[in-house]
Amino acid sequence: MSNYFKILRPGINSTFQDLGRFGLQHLGIAPSGCMDRSLFALSNKLVGNKISEGALEFAYQGPLLELVGESAFVAVSGKVNFNIINKNNEIKQGVLNESFILSNGDKIDILSTINSVYGYLSIFGGFQLDETKGSISTLVRAKIGPNNGDKLKIDEKIFFNTSNADLKTKKFEFDFDSDSTIRVMQGLQFDYFSKKSQEDFFSKEYKVTKLTDRMGMRLEGEKLENVISKNIKSEGITKGSVQTPGDGQPIILLSDHPTIGGYPKIANVITADYDKLVQKIPGSKLKFKLVDLSVAESAFQDYIKKLNFF
Amino acid sequence: MLKKISNIGDCGITCDFGDEVDKKTNKEVIKLFNFIQESVKNKKIKGILNYTPSYNKLIINFDLGEVKSGEVIEFIKSNDYSKTVFSEKSKLVEIPICYDEEFALDIKRLEKKTKLNFNEIVKEHLNTDFFVYMIGFVPGQPFLGDLKKNLYHDRLDTPRVKINKGSVGIVEKFCTIYTFESPGGWNIIGKTPLNLFNIKKREASMLSPGDSVKFKSVNKKDLLTFKNE
Numbered sequence: 207m208s209n210y211f212k213i214l215r216p217g218i219n220s221t222f223q224d225l226g227r228f229g230l231q232h233l234g235i236a237p238s239g240c241m242d243r244s245l246f247a248l249s250n251k252l253v254g255n256k257i258s259e260g261a262l263e264f265a266y267q268g269p270l271l272e273l274v275g276e277s278a279f280v281a282v283s284g285k286v287n288f289n290i291i292n293k294n295n296e297i298k299q300g301v302l303n304e305s306f307i308l309s310n311g312d313k314i315d316i317l318s319t320i321n322s323v324y325g326y327l328s329i330f331g332g333f334q335l336d337e338t339k340g341s342i343s344t345l346v347r348a349k350i351g352p353n354n355g356d357k358l359k360i361d362e363k364i365f366f367n368t369s370n371a372d373l374k375t376k377k378f379e380f381d382f383d384s385d386s387t388i389r390v391m392q393g394l395q396f397d398y399f400s401k402k403s404q405e406d407f408f409s410k411e412y413k414v415t416k417l418t419d420r421m422g423m424r425l426e427g428e429k430l431e432n433v434i435s436k437n438i439k440s441e442g443i444t445k446g447s448v449q450t451p452g453d454g455q456p457i458i459l460l461s462d463h464p465t466i467g468g469y470p471k472i473a474n475v476i477t478a479d480y481d482k483l484v485q486k487i488p489g490s491k492l493k494f495k496l497v498d499l500s501v502a503e504s505a506f507q508d509y510i511k512k513l514n515f516f
Numbered sequence: 517m518l519k520k521i522s523n524i525g526d527c528g529i530t531c532d533f534g535d536e537v538d539k540k541t542n543k544e545v546i547k548l549f550n551f552i553q554e555s556v557k558n559k560k561i562k563g564i565l566n567y568t569p570s571y572n573k574l575i576i577n578f579d580l581g582e583v584k585s586g587e588v589i590e591f592i593k594s595n596d597y598s599k600t601v602f603s604e605k606s607k608l609v610e611i612p613i614c615y616d617e618e619f620a621l622d623i624k625r626l627e628k629k630t631k632l633n634f635n636e637i638v639k640e641h642l643n644t645d646f647f648v649y650m651i652g653f654v655p656g657q658p659f660l661g662d663l664k665k666n667l668y669h670d671r672l673d674t675p676r677v678k679i680n681k682g683s684v685g686i687v688e689k690f691c692t693i694y695t696f697e698s699p700g701g702w703n704i705i706g707k708t709p710l711n712l713f714n715i716k717k718r719e720a721s722m723l724s725p726g727d728s729v730k731f732k733s734v735n736k737k738d739l740l741t742f743k744n745e
Contacts (some may be wrong), residue, residue: 229556231566231577232549233721234655234695234713338715348655348696350715391525391725439537440650442568442575442657446527465652467569475524477580504524506580 209275210365216358217316219265219419220331222351222384225258227341231465235350236318237445238343238462241420241484242324245380248330249511250378252281252305257513260335260342261277262327262364269327269358273308278366279373280314281305283324285382288316304331304377322382322485331367345462347421357440383482386490387496388475389505393448394441398434403454407432407472412456418488420462425492429454432470440468444485446475448494460484492514517544521589527580529588530573537571539662542649544571546726550605551597552576561591570650575628582615594684606726611693611708613641613684613731614739619707622672622685626703629669638733640667641705646691646729656695656713656721663689675701682707684731709734709742 223246226239240246243255247257262269268286281304282288288300295312296413299305300314308314319325320433325470334343342352349355353362360441396404412427436452443449459467473494475483488493497505520532533544549569556564563582565609568575578588615638617623626637646660663686671687676699683694685702692702695713712722723729734742 213657226565228565230720231568232553232651232725234652234657235715235720237566273722315712339720348715355715389581391523394522394524437534439571439573441530441570441573442566442652443522444575444577464654465568466650467653473644474528476526499523499526503580503584506526510581 209273209368211277211278212269212274212361213358213360213362213364214272214313215270216360216362217264217267217269218505220269220345221263221344222260222335222357223263223343224341224355225259227343227345227350230339231442234465235309235339235347235348236462237467238345238351238420239341240343241461242284242326242481244481244509244513245324246326248303248378248380249283249326250282252283252303252378252452253279253328253330254373254376255277255328255330255332259328259332262358264316264325264327265319265323267318268325270313270315271364272313273310275310276368278308279305279330280308281328282314282316282325283328283380285320285322286316287318287320288314290314290372291405303380305373305375307373321384321487323487324485329357329366330373334365334367347462364435381394382485385482386486387493387495388483389479389486389495389502390448390473390475391497391499391502393471393473395434395438396472398432398470399450400431400433403428403430404472408496409458410493411493414486414488414492416488416492420460422460422463423458423483423486425456425458430456430472435470437468437471440466440481443467444474445482446477447471448473448475458483476502476505478502478509518548518592521592522707523585524575525605526585528575528577528584529537531592533572533574534723535572539647541572542569543597543726545574548591548592548723550722551595555591555595560579561588564696568652570652576674596729603744606718606724606728608730609723610730610732611710612734612738612742613706613708614734616664616736616739617676618685620705622703623705624630626667626669626705628661630666632666637667637705640664641686642733644691644731646731648725648726648727648729651691651721651723654698655715656723658693658723660691661689663691665689667704671701672703675699679704680707682709684708707739709739711744
C-alpha cells in the first residue's frame, strides 16, 4: 500500500529543500536549499533522519495535508501554529519540536508561523523525491527540482518512504533567537560608500520590507551614499551579501540569489547569523554589527555545536 | 595575473585579477577556475561548494564546517596553476541565429547608432569569434565577447519587461543569449532556436566559461522547424 499526503491547501510558499545544490554556480545555478539550517536540521533529527534529508519548507502559511496510508512519523519545527485533525474531525493543537505519529485519514493543518517566516515538516524515512544534480532542493525561479521545480499545488500527492523501525517520540528544546542584531563582515566594495554612510549602516536601524523572499531581502532605512560608482563589473555572488543599488537601499541576497550581479556590496552577513536573519518578518528592524573573520569563525563553531546537540 | 585575494564574509573568497575586462584577463580567471574544478574533482581540497568566474574575478564558496578561508587561500597560493593547459577544456559551439526583422527588435536603433546597414551588422556579428567570459545571472545564460568597436552600443534606457527565450542581444562589446524569458535591457538582434540549458541533461548548460562560439545564420523556416536534441 502506498503512503502519501494529499495536499488540500498548499500554503503560500511551500517547497522541498535540503542543504542545497552545489558545484553549478558557474553555469548560472544558484545553490538554493533550506533557508533556516537549524530548524531544518531539527525537524530531521526529531524523526530520526540524517540531518541532510529533504524536508518540506513552508513560509508564513503552511499546507493542509491529509494522510492516505497506514501511518507516518512526522515532526514540525519552527515557531508555528498547527493542528492535527483526526478522522472524526476532532482538532488537537500540534506540539512543536516533538515528533508524533499520524494515522490514516488524519490531517495536519499548518496554520501560520508566529512572528517568524520559515518552518519545516520532516517525515521518518524521507519523502520520495528524485534528485536533480545531487539535490532535491527546489529553485522555483529556474524550475529546477522536484514537483517540476514548482511550489506545492493543491490536490497533488506527496509520497514518502515507509519503514518499520521502532519509532520513539523525541523532543528537543529550541531557543528561537529573536535578537535583532545581525553580525556582518565588510563587503568587497565597502570603500565605495561615504564615511557617513559607513557609519549609518552600523548605527541606524534598517527595516525589512515586504519585498522579501527566498531570493533576497530588501531593506529600508538611511540612504547609503555611493561615492565611487553605482555599478561594478558583474561578479559572482555569495549568499548573505548586502548589495546596494543606486537608490541606496540595501538588499541582502538569500539562498535563491542570482549567480552574478553588478551592484556594490557594503557587507556580508556571517554564517552564524543567517538563520536568525531569514526569520525576520517584514516590518522587523535590524541593526548591523561589524565583526572580523576570527569572530565570524568562532561564532560558527558555537552555531555548529548547537546544531550537533539536537 | 592574480592581484589580490579577499574574504567575502566567512565562507567565501574572491580572487581578483585586476580591473581590465578583456580576454587576456578572463583567460587567467578561467585557468584558476579550471584548476579549482579539477582539484575538487580529484579531492585535492575539501569543502568547496561553488567556484564562479566572472570577467575579472573568481569567487569560491566553501562549507565553513569543512574548511576555512585561510586554508583555501593557502591552497591557491601554494599551487602553480598557471601550467594548466587552457585549450584542453574548452570547445567550439556553433549557434544558429535568425536575424529576421520579427526577432531583430533593435536593429533600427543599431543602424542609426553604428551607421552600418542591416547586412553589415549581420556580417560583423557572424564574423566574430566569440569567447565565453562567464555564464550566469540565470541558468545557462552566456556572456560572450568581443564585438568589434563599430558595433558597440549602450543598454536600452528603459529595459523591456519581457524578452523571449532564445533572444540574442548586444551591449558594448558583449553579446548574450537569453536562456529564460526575462526582463532585460540589451539590444536584440536575433533569435536562436537552440536550447542552451536543460537541467535534465548530464551537461545542463551547453556552454561553459572559456568555450568559443560562432553564430550561423538561419532563415525563419529553419528556426521554426529546428529540433533540439
